[in-house]
Amino acid sequence: MVAVLAMCALATVGITVGIIVMLVGQSWNFFNSEHVSFKEFFTGTEWTALQSKNIDDAKFGILPLLSGTFRVTAIAMLIALPSGLITAVYLSEFASKKVRAVLKPTLEVIAGIPTVVLGYFAVLVIGPSLQWLTDGGFDAFNATSAGIAVGILCLPMVCSLSEDALHAVPRALREGAYGLGCTPFETSVKVVIPAALSGIVSAFLLAFSRAVGETMVVALAAGTQATYTMDPRTQSQTMTGFIVEMIKSENEYGTVQYFSLYGVAIALFVITFGMTLIGQLVRRRYRESYS
Amino acid sequence: MSIDSISQDAPQDPGVQRPIPEAIRQGASATAESTLNSRHRKRVSKAFYGLCVAISLLSVLVLVVLLISIAVQGHSRLTPTLLTGSHSTSEPASSGMYPAIIGSLAICFVCALSALPLGIGTAIFLEEFQPTNIWLRRLHGFINLNISNLAGVPSIVYGLLGLSLFVFMFNAFGQIKVNESSGTEIMGVERYYQVLTLAGGGDSVLIPQSDLSQPTITITEPMPAVDRQGNTFQLEVWDPKSETPKPSDPAIRHRTVRLGQGGGAYAKTSWYYFRLPFGRSFLAAGLTLSLVILPIVIIASQESLRSVSPSLREASYGLGATKWQTVRNVSLPAAIPGIMTGAILAMGRAIGEAAPILVVLGATVAKNSGPQNLMDTVVTMPVLIFHWAGDPQFTYQQLAAAAIIVLLLILLLMNSVAIYLRQKMRIE
Numbered sequence: 001m002v003a004v005l006a007m008c009a010l011a012t013v014g015i016t017v018g019i020i021v022m023l024v025g026q027s028w029n030f031f032n033s034e035h036v037s038f039k040e041f042f043t044g045t046e047w048t049a050l051q052s053k054n055i056d057d058a059k060f061g062i063l064p065l066l067s068g069t070f071r072v073t074a075i076a077m078l079i080a081l082p083s084g085l086i087t088a089v090y091l092s093e094f095a096s097k098k099v100r101a102v103l104k105p106t107l108e109v110i111a112g113i114p115t116v117v118l119g120y121f122a123v124l125v126i127g128p129s130l131q132w133l134t135d136g137g138f139d140a141f142n143a144t145s146a147g148i149a150v151g152i153l154c155l156p157m158v159c160s161l162s163e164d165a166l167h168a169v170p171r172a173l174r175e176g177a178y179g180l181g182c183t184p185f186e187t188s189v190k191v192v193i194p195a196a197l198s199g200i201v202s203a204f205l206l207a208f209s210r211a212v213g214e215t216m217v218v219a220l221a222a223g224t225q226a227t228y229t230m231d232p233r234t235q236s237q238t239m240t241g242f243i244v245e246m247i248k249s250e251n252e253y254g255t256v257q258y259f260s261l262y263g264v265a266i267a268l269f270v271i272t273f274g275m276t277l278i279g280q281l282v283r284r285r286y287r288e289s290y291s
Numbered sequence: 292m293s294i295d296s297i298s299q300d301a302p303q304d305p306g307v308q309r310p311i312p313e314a315i316r317q318g319a320s321a322t323a324e325s326t327l328n329s330r331h332r333k334r335v336s337k338a339f340y341g342l343c344v345a346i347s348l349l350s351v352l353v354l355v356v357l358l359i360s361i362a363v364q365g366h367s368r369l370t371p372t373l374l375t376g377s378h379s380t381s382e383p384a385s386s387g388m389y390p391a392i393i394g395s396l397a398i399c400f401v402c403a404l405s406a407l408p409l410g411i412g413t414a415i416f417l418e419e420f421q422p423t424n425i426w427l428r429r430l431h432g433f434i435n436l437n438i439s440n441l442a443g444v445p446s447i448v449y450g451l452l453g454l455s456l457f458v459f460m461f462n463a464f465g466q467i468k469v470n471e472s473s474g475t476e477i478m479g480v481e482r483y484y485q486v487l488t489l490a491g492g493g494d495s496v497l498i499p500q501s502d503l504s505q506p507t508i509t510i511t512e513p514m515p516a517v518d519r520q521g522n523t524f525q526l527e528v529w530d531p532k533s534e535t536p537k538p539s540d541p542a543i544r545h546r547t548v549r550l551g552q553g554g555g556a557y558a559k560t561s562w563y564y565f566r567l568p569f570g571r572s573f574l575a576a577g578l579t580l581s582l583v584i585l586p587i588v589i590i591a592s593q594e595s596l597r598s599v600s601p602s603l604r605e606a607s608y609g610l611g612a613t614k615w616q617t618v619r620n621v622s623l624p625a626a627i628p629g630i631m632t633g634a635i636l637a638m639g640r641a642i643g644e645a646a647p648i649l650v651v652l653g654a655t656v657a658k659n660s661g662p663q664n665l666m667d668t669v670v671t672m673p674v675l676i677f678h679w680a681g682d683p684q685f686t687y688q689q690l691a692a693a694a695i696i697v698l699l700l701i702l703l704l705m706n707s708v709a710i711y712l713r714q715k716m717r718i719e
Contacts (some may be wrong), residue, residue, distance in 0.1 A: 001615055002420055009434050015582060016437055019448060024456040025538035055493035083346045090343035099347075106351050112636070112702060114643025116673045117361075120680045124692070125360045147552070152353055192416065194406050206443060213445025215646035216673070220680055240447050248654040262451070269448050276443030280436060 023266045029228040030259035036060050038168025041263065047226040047237075049260040050245055060260055062267060064226035068143065072218055074210040075147025075232060076154055081204055085193075093161070093188050110149035111156035119220030122149035127221060132205060136235075141223030143236040149217045154207040165199020166192055198282050205279030209272040215240040239268045361699075363587035365692025372695055378675065383686040386679075392701075393661030394573065395642050401577025401583065402641045407579075407634055410588030413438075414630075417589075418596040419618050440688050442586035450650030453555055453579025454719035460568035472569070479564035479664065484508040485516065487538065489529060489544040496526060497557060508554045518545075545575020564664040573662045573669035576651045582646055584637040595626040599607035628716040635709035639702050645673030654678065672698045 031037060035055055044061015091103060126145040130138045131153040138144060169192050177187040193200065223235025224245055237245070246261040301327045323331075361713055376387025386583065417435060464475040483497035486508070497517045498671060516526035529537060530550040540546050569575040599622050607617040650669050655668075656678045662669045672694060679691035 002416070004415035005412050006418065008409050009416045011409060012413055012438055012441060012585065013434060015441060015452075015585070018456060019444065019452050022452050023448075026451075026455065079574050083349060086343055086346045087350060090347045093345060094340060095347075104350070106354055110350065110354055112643075112706070113357075113640055114645070114673055114698065114702075116356075116643070116645045116677050116680070117699070120676065120691055120695060121357050121360065123355065123680060124364060126690075134360075156352060183332050185336035185339040186332065189339075213443075213447070215445065215447045216677060217644075220677065240445065240646070243447055243451075244649060246652050265448060266452055268445060272443060272445055273440060276440050277436075279441045279443070284436075291591055 002025040002274045021274050023269055026262040027266045030263040032091055033256045035256055045228040049257045054080040064228040065239045065242055069238040071232050071236050072147045072238055073211045075144055076150035077149030080154035080158050080207055084155045085162050087160035089188050092163050103254045107156040107159055118149045118217040119155055122146055130241035138233045139235050141235050143222055143232045146218045146222035150211050150214050154211050158203050158207045161203035162200050165196040165198050202279040202283035205275050209275035213272045219244040239264045299553055307509050309524045329343050334699045361692045361695050363689055365696050368689045368693035383684055386690055388675055390660055391670045391672045391675040397573055397662050398577045399638055399642055403581040405578055406581035406585050406588050410585050411592050413589050414592030414596055418593055438586050438589050438646045446583050446644055447646040449583045449648030453651045454572050457569045457575035457578050464567040471477050474566050474568050476566040479561040483556035483557045485557040486548050489547045506556050510548050510552045519705050532564050560664045562664045566666055571652050574667040577649050579647050579651050580641045587637040592630045597627025599625040628713045632709045632713050639705050643673055649676055
């Protein structure tokens with residue numbers, strides 16, 4: 001019986017191995033092609049895998065997709081990190097039971113909303129409001145509206161992970177601070193948050209990796225043009241957005257254009273896996289120090 | 292320099308270290324400066340508190356705006372047609388999501404059936420069977436870390452894994468191609484050629500297919516055939532060029548075909564139709580989703596098992612129970628409410644997940660029924676919503692909002708069941 005359970009546990013390792021084997025194996029078909037070079041892949045500023053039916057015209061430089069992902073993620077983090085952390089501080093330090101009873105379920109509901117719904121929300125409400133506020137300064141599909149929606153998506157995650165970290169800070173530290181005459185603000189910002197810093201940093205890293213890997217919101221709201229710019233008002237296809245577009249397109253299995261999605265996927269996997277790994281390691285360290 | 296002038300010159304920054312005023316050192320309880328300073332600090336603290344409340348309320352506000360905007364956009368399409376119809380490109384107004392609801396539930400069922408045993412088994416192994424050997428302990432830690440990492444892998448990458456692992460199975464069993472090959476079929480399918488008879492009106496007979504690589508047949512000689520009721524009989528051939536008149540008896544016409552009549556391939560599948568690789572089937576989609584939710588199930592079950600009081604286990608060991616008996620009779624029953632809650636939350640995630648299904652099944656939404664057999668393709672609610680939301684037609688935009696309302700209601704129902712189960716099991 002124990003052997004069966006151990007097999008279950010080892011199967012999870014098998015999944016990781018499967019992902020790596022699959023990504024390396026399939027992207028080999030891409031990188032091995034004569035139309036693709038590593039140098040162009042990492043430094044090229046044009047990505048036209050979808051637009052060019054003829055393989056000779058296709059340009060495979062991942063920077064436009066990376067910049068798209070970066071724009072959306074940066075905006076999402078600008079929203080999710082401060083507001084998530086402040087909400088967490090409020091929940092763990094100040095909130096009364098009544099407020100908690102409203103706020104906690106609200107955050108859980110937001111966390112449970114399917115991402116495709118938030119994508120639709122971005123197209124329906126956020127995009128038009130941005131256009132209205134700036135008199136059409138934004139494209140219909142733009143990085144900002146997608147970024148805001150992804151930020152909403154990441155907020156509950158940042159909040160609950162940071163709150164766990166804040167909760168783990170021993171009571172004695174707070175009492176010491178109050179005893180020395182600190183105000184609640186000074187106690188939270190100068191004592192509790194630094195004490196929980198590693199947990200908060202890991203929450204940030206995990207949220208970052210979640211935002212990078214987010215798919216449906218950007219597929220709906222960020223547009224389908226891969227642009228190499230830092231302007232958040234323009235269309236910006238992200239790595240995940242490109243994978244979805246390629247899957248939706250009529251490209252035949254076996255063409256270099258089709259396999260380019262695996263090249264993008266392996267880059268995506270390396271980034272998110274690295275972020276999550278660092279986040280988990282930081283989290284583990286901090287857990288040991290307080291329990 | 293007087294105390295007053297210091298307090299007015301220096302900006303009141305709580306971060307700047309200033310010397311303790313002489314008066315306080317002498318024993319005074321407060322000076323003008325310290326009063327001002329503490330007033331300022333209190334003001335900052337109040338402002339911070341206000342900021343906390345404002346930002347926290349913002350999340351509530353966002354949720355309210357989201358729900359209201361979707362309700363406003365979708366309420367006019369919340370009709371019975373939405374629940375009974377299927378996607379239609381010619382008549383957007385009569386489109387519905389019945390196949391998508393059935394499809395989502397079917398996929399969820401497959402997902403639960405595969406992810407729950409695997410996930411709970413893993414959690415039991417990690418929590419209850421902790422080894423003492425240093426190397427095995429390291430392996431334990433590694434598996435734990437690996438699971439947390441899997442939880443952070445983007446779902447679309449799981450979709451790509453499912454595409455290789457379940458849809459194509461690394462092409463180990465041959466590739467599925469339309470009209471050419473169906474991979475390696477195990478059971479649940481009978482293949483025939485469908486040939487029109489002389490009876491007219493679309494009446495046809497079935498001829499068992501022997502060579503799967505031939506998609507069509509041309510009738511040149513009498514051969515065994517099967518009618519719609521499943522009876523085998525000998526098929527007769529009538530040559531229009533010959534002198535024999537066309538048979539007039541309907542019973543004979545029913546068993547006779549014209550010479551040179553062509554027939555196309557026809558597959559009669561039972562619900563348990565099974566083949567390798569799975570192709571773009573709902574079985575493949577469900578198994579892919581089970582990979583996505585597996586880390587969530589494991590982590591929730593682990594936390595639930597961890598929260599079972601050690602004294603319960605110790606009592607069980609004290610009574611002479613073995614490790615396995617303790618797990619089965621003590622730990623697992625005590626942890627079941629938590630595991631169930633985690634499982635249902637994971638199912639909610641699975642129902643709302645669109646990206647992996649999009650990769651595994653493709654973006655097609657033209658299907659007017661739920662899955663007919665294990666290898667049938669399927670439409671799910673999130674994919675349908677994605678398709679409708681991406682369509683510029685206003686009707687589809689409204690339909691997307693209405694479908695979102697249905698999806699959110701189903702999720703709400705599932706979560707209520709989770710809460711109800713948790714309450715009920717706790718009382719018992």
